[in-house]
Amino acid sequence: MLDQKRIIELVNNENRSFTGVALEDHGSDDVAAFKKAVQSLRKIRPEAVVGRYSWAYATAAEHMRIPYFVTSMTPRDQPESPYLIQLFPSGTAFAQAADDTVEYYKLRKIAVFHDTEIGQVVLEKLAQKVQMEVTGFFVTKSNLPGIKDHLKIIRSHYFNTIVTILNPNNTIKLLDEGLKLSMFSPPHKWVLLNMGLTEYALQKYVDSRANITVLRLMMDLNSDSCLLNQADMTLEMAAFQDGVQLSAHIAAMKATSDHTQRRFSIRRTVKNLQLEGCTGKLEFSKFGKRKENFLQLMTLQGYLTGASGTWRSAPDKLNQRMEPFRSYSVISKINADIFPEKPLRITIIIEPPFIQKKTDNSIDTGHPVFEGFCIDILIEMSRLLGFKYNLSEVPDGKFGSLKPYGWTGMIKELVHKRADVAVAPFQMSTERAEVVDFTKPFMTKGTTVVVKRPDHRIGMFQFLSPFSHVVWSAIFVAFVGTSLMLFGVSRVNSDRQAKYAHNLRESFWYIWGTLLRGSLTGSPHAISSRIVSSAWWFFALIISSIYTANLAAFLTITISDVGINTAADLAIQIQVLHGFPSQASSLIPQVVGNRVRDHRRVSG
Structure with a gap:
C-alpha cells in the first residue's frame, strides 16, 4: 500500500527534492493549541503544510505566511485566506450536487439523514424546492x-428517496436496517454523500441490486499528472498527492521568483495555477478556493467495475453539470482538443461492401480511392470531430490473429503503433480485446436455420390421442370389473334397488352413465354398493379431467413440434428425405467445414 512518504518521493525530481515531516495534531480550537502549532512550525520551518484541516495549524500557517493545503472539508466559518488552499469541495458544493441529483432524476419525496452541520446545509438546500417534499x-x-x-x-x-450525509459507520448502520426492511427494492432510491476521505464499504450490498448512487471526491485514474496507480488510489491518497504536487509547484515558482528578484505573491501564484491532478483540475481563486469542483458519481455496480459519472459545478445548465454516464477523463478530453495536429494513421482492409476500392471515378463519395459503409462513417466522424486522416491497406491483408510469433494483420499495426485506428468489419474476440479497444458494433449477425412447419391434420380418431392404447384398455377393464363388482355386491346385500341386484345390464349401464357424466335415476342404497359407486365416481372425475386437458394440447401444434433442434437432427432429416444415407452423411460435414473455413476467412 502506498504511504504518504512514498508520494513525496514520487514528486521529487532532479531539480528539487522534498522531505515530509509529521506534525502533531493538537486537536482543540483554543489559544493553547494555536501556540503549540506555531512552536511546531517554527521548529521545523516547512515550506508548506499538507494534510487534513486543523484550526490550530490553519491559524498558525496564516500567521507565519506558510501555504496550508487542506485535503479535507473546511468548516463554513473558516475565514478566507490566500494561505489556506482548499483541495476538498465545500459543503455548499455537495449541497448543490445533491440538489442536482434529485432534480435530474425527478425525485420528489426525500428523506435526509445527517449527523453533521454540513448535513443541515444539504437539508436546507433541498427544502427550498417547492415541488419537493x-x-x-x-x-x-x-x-x-x-x-x-x-x-x-x-x-x-x-x-422513496433517502439522502444520507453520515460518517461511514452510521451509513453502513442505516443501509443494514434498510436492507432488513426491504427498502432496497424499487421504488426506493439511495443517494449517499461521502464528504470525508474514508470510502464506504458497499461490496456486501452488490447482490441486493439496490439503486444506490454515491457522490464523493473525484478520483481520476487516467490523469497524466496523477502518480498513483489503480491499486493505490484512495480518497486520502488522491487528495494528499494533489496537495504535495501543488506545494512542490508553488515552492519551485517561489524559488524562481527569488532568483529573478521579483516579489513573490502567494495570491497571484495560487490564482494563476492551472494543473491537473488526481482530483481533477487544480484551479483556485486568489483566496485558495477551487474555481470548479468535481465529484464522482458511482452506482453500486460501479464499485466493482470502476464505471463512474461526473458532477461539475461550473456549467449553468443542469444537463451539463450532471454527467451520470461520462467519467471525468472523457469530459476533459471532449472539452479539449484530443486530436493531434498530424493526421490520424488509419489502417483498413478491403472487404466489400464495407470497404472497397472505387469502381467509378465520376462518383464523389468523399474519398478519392476508397468507398463503402465504413468509409462513409469515417467521413462523417471526421466532419463532426474535426480530425484529418490518412488511409492505408494492411500489408498482409488480414484482420489479425495471435500466432506463436505474435500478432498479424491490422491488430499488429495497432500494437506496434504503426497505425492509430483500424477501420473494418471486425469480429470482437477476447484475445483482441486484451490489446486493443473496440467501438460498439454497428451490425450483428448470426446463423439461422429456417424449417417448414410440419403439416397437421386432424383424423377421425384424433379424440383417442390423449391416452395411449394401454390406458384405454385399462379404462375398459376397470369399467367391466366395476360393473361386475357392483352387481355382485348389490346381489349379496339384497339392495333395495332390485334392478342392480337382479339385472346385470342395469349395473353396466349405471357404471357407463357415471363415466360419461350422464343423468341417471336411482342409485344403490346399500353401504357396500355406495362405496363401490363412490370409488368409481372419483375415478371417472380424474380420468375426464386429464382427458379434457390433454385433448386441447394434442389439437394444438407448437414450435417445439418441428423436430429440428440441433445440427444432428438436420443431418438425419436429409438422410430420411433423400434416402441416401452414405451420401448424406458425407455431405453434411463437408458443407459445415466449408462454412467454418469461410467464416474464418471473413472474420479474420
Missing part, C-alpha cells in the same frame, strides 16, 4: 438505535 432526521449516538423505527415511518409515508 423533504423530511430530515438528525442522527446522534443516543437515537442511533431508533433509526429502524424512523425508516419504518418514512416508508409508511411513501418517502
Whole structure:
C-alpha cells in the first residue's frame, strides 16, 4: 500500500527534492493549541503544510505566511485566506450536487439523514424546492438505535428517496436496517454523500441490486499528472498527492521568483495555477478556493467495475453539470482538443461492401480511392470531430490473429503503433480485446436455420390421442370389473334397488352413465354398493379431467413440434428425405467445414 512518504518521493525530481515531516495534531480550537502549532512550525520551518484541516495549524500557517493545503472539508466559518488552499469541495458544493441529483432524476419525496452541520446545509438546500417534499432526521449516538423505527415511518409515508450525509459507520448502520426492511427494492432510491476521505464499504450490498448512487471526491485514474496507480488510489491518497504536487509547484515558482528578484505573491501564484491532478483540475481563486469542483458519481455496480459519472459545478445548465454516464477523463478530453495536429494513421482492409476500392471515378463519395459503409462513417466522424486522416491497406491483408510469433494483420499495426485506428468489419474476440479497444458494433449477425412447419391434420380418431392404447384398455377393464363388482355386491346385500341386484345390464349401464357424466335415476342404497359407486365416481372425475386437458394440447401444434433442434437432427432429416444415407452423411460435414473455413476467412 502506498504511504504518504512514498508520494513525496514520487514528486521529487532532479531539480528539487522534498522531505515530509509529521506534525502533531493538537486537536482543540483554543489559544493553547494555536501556540503549540506555531512552536511546531517554527521548529521545523516547512515550506508548506499538507494534510487534513486543523484550526490550530490553519491559524498558525496564516500567521507565519506558510501555504496550508487542506485535503479535507473546511468548516463554513473558516475565514478566507490566500494561505489556506482548499483541495476538498465545500459543503455548499455537495449541497448543490445533491440538489442536482434529485432534480435530474425527478425525485420528489426525500428523506435526509445527517449527523453533521454540513448535513443541515444539504437539508436546507433541498427544502427550498417547492415541488419537493423533504423530511430530515438528525442522527446522534443516543437515537442511533431508533433509526429502524424512523425508516419504518418514512416508508409508511411513501418517502422513496433517502439522502444520507453520515460518517461511514452510521451509513453502513442505516443501509443494514434498510436492507432488513426491504427498502432496497424499487421504488426506493439511495443517494449517499461521502464528504470525508474514508470510502464506504458497499461490496456486501452488490447482490441486493439496490439503486444506490454515491457522490464523493473525484478520483481520476487516467490523469497524466496523477502518480498513483489503480491499486493505490484512495480518497486520502488522491487528495494528499494533489496537495504535495501543488506545494512542490508553488515552492519551485517561489524559488524562481527569488532568483529573478521579483516579489513573490502567494495570491497571484495560487490564482494563476492551472494543473491537473488526481482530483481533477487544480484551479483556485486568489483566496485558495477551487474555481470548479468535481465529484464522482458511482452506482453500486460501479464499485466493482470502476464505471463512474461526473458532477461539475461550473456549467449553468443542469444537463451539463450532471454527467451520470461520462467519467471525468472523457469530459476533459471532449472539452479539449484530443486530436493531434498530424493526421490520424488509419489502417483498413478491403472487404466489400464495407470497404472497397472505387469502381467509378465520376462518383464523389468523399474519398478519392476508397468507398463503402465504413468509409462513409469515417467521413462523417471526421466532419463532426474535426480530425484529418490518412488511409492505408494492411500489408498482409488480414484482420489479425495471435500466432506463436505474435500478432498479424491490422491488430499488429495497432500494437506496434504503426497505425492509430483500424477501420473494418471486425469480429470482437477476447484475445483482441486484451490489446486493443473496440467501438460498439454497428451490425450483428448470426446463423439461422429456417424449417417448414410440419403439416397437421386432424383424423377421425384424433379424440383417442390423449391416452395411449394401454390406458384405454385399462379404462375398459376397470369399467367391466366395476360393473361386475357392483352387481355382485348389490346381489349379496339384497339392495333395495332390485334392478342392480337382479339385472346385470342395469349395473353396466349405471357404471357407463357415471363415466360419461350422464343423468341417471336411482342409485344403490346399500353401504357396500355406495362405496363401490363412490370409488368409481372419483375415478371417472380424474380420468375426464386429464382427458379434457390433454385433448386441447394434442389439437394444438407448437414450435417445439418441428423436430429440428440441433445440427444432428438436420443431418438425419436429409438422410430420411433423400434416402441416401452414405451420401448424406458425407455431405453434411463437408458443407459445415466449408462454412467454418469461410467464416474464418471473413472474420479474420
